[in-house]
Amino acid sequence: MNCMGRVFSKIDLKSGYHQIRMREGDEWKTTFKTKYGLYEWLVMPFGLTNAPSTFMRLMNHVLPAFIGKFVVVYFDDILVYSKTLEDHLDHLRSVVSVLRSRKLYANLHKCSFCTDQITFPGYVVSAKGVEVDKEKVKAIRDWPTPKSTSDVRSFHGLASFYRRFVKDFSTIAAPLTELIKKNMSFRWGSDQDKAFIYIQEKLSSAPLLALPNFAKAFEIECDASGIGIGAVLMQERRPIAYFSEKLSGVSLNYPTYDKEMYALVRVLET
CATH class of the missing domain: 3.30.70.270 (Reverse transcriptase/Diguanylate cyclase domain)
Incomplete structure (x- = not known):
């Protein structure tokens, strides 16, 4: 998400996993036993090992034209962000139109539309940044x-x-x-x-983190201690995210300069 977001909406897909049909012939793999007999799922249940990746793959397949431009997806939550209300209404129409064509249904009571601040997911997002x-x-x-x-x-x-x-x-x-x-x-x-x-x-007392602007340069500052490495991603001296990692094995014995270089490598990989 770039820092141009001023208007936000969140679309919550209703029982998201259950909107994916089990492949015909594989239903028996989900069989469970109750005192009333054996039952099997016709739709994808929660708890399957590959359920999260399957659902995210569906979202990436359905919304590829929008993700990274004015949409962020986190499982069954879809965040739509825009610079102006006029743009936002156009973006919402585009997203809703695709969801309708793919027969993906939202839970209206859990959706939020056209706000200047929104919780998504576990974060509070606004034009100021992320809290x-x-x-x-x-x-x-x-x-x-x-x-x-x-x-x-x-x-x-x-x-x-x-x-x-x-x-x-x-x-x-x-x-x-x-x-x-x-x-x-x-x-x-x-x-x-x-x-x-x-x-x-x-x-x-966590800080307000800035939203990244991909039209501007990024800065990375790295440091290292005896047992760990750290870095901060910034723009115009405002933190966007902190990174840290506990060292183990041979990396514990690196000299400080090498640990700081290792921190740079790890934060770029992340």
Whole structure:
């Protein structure tokens, strides 16, 4: 999405996965047993390994002319953005026309039209930029101190969703990441407590990230520490996204200059 978005709409496809028909002859692969007998799905159910990629492939096939120009798709949510209301109405007509022709149906109660700010998905998007969803961050801020590996994994998963807003997230979260490794016993100490509280504080005061303008130059700043690398993507000194990664194996022994170069390579790959 470029920074020219001023008007936004969100189209929510109703039970998106269920709008894809199972291939004829493969229905038996979804058979499940109940006390009333055996049943099989005629449409794609939630939970199949390839369901997410299948659905996104459908969206990319249906809306290729619009994606990257005035449409962003995240599974069954379709974001339409435009510079002016007049353009936006034209864009909406184009998208809705294609959805109608492909017999893809929306849930009107979950759609939003012609607003200057919209939540999509888990982010608040406006002409100013991208912010964290306050409700999601409240859940992180109010999260009780983890008492088990499962608690840490749940917290880490939610916080990681917003890692692009936190400089050096991977390095900060390293004490928590160690706890969720396979065969690692749960042991909550001062390092874990500091990381947990720091992440809560950083996300509670997360910055407004700029929307990229592909007509302008981008800047990347990289840094490295003993255990991790980080970078920030910017335009006109405004951050667009933060990147971070915890080092492992031989990369831990790189000299600082090489770690910073490695950070540049990784952020470009990402």
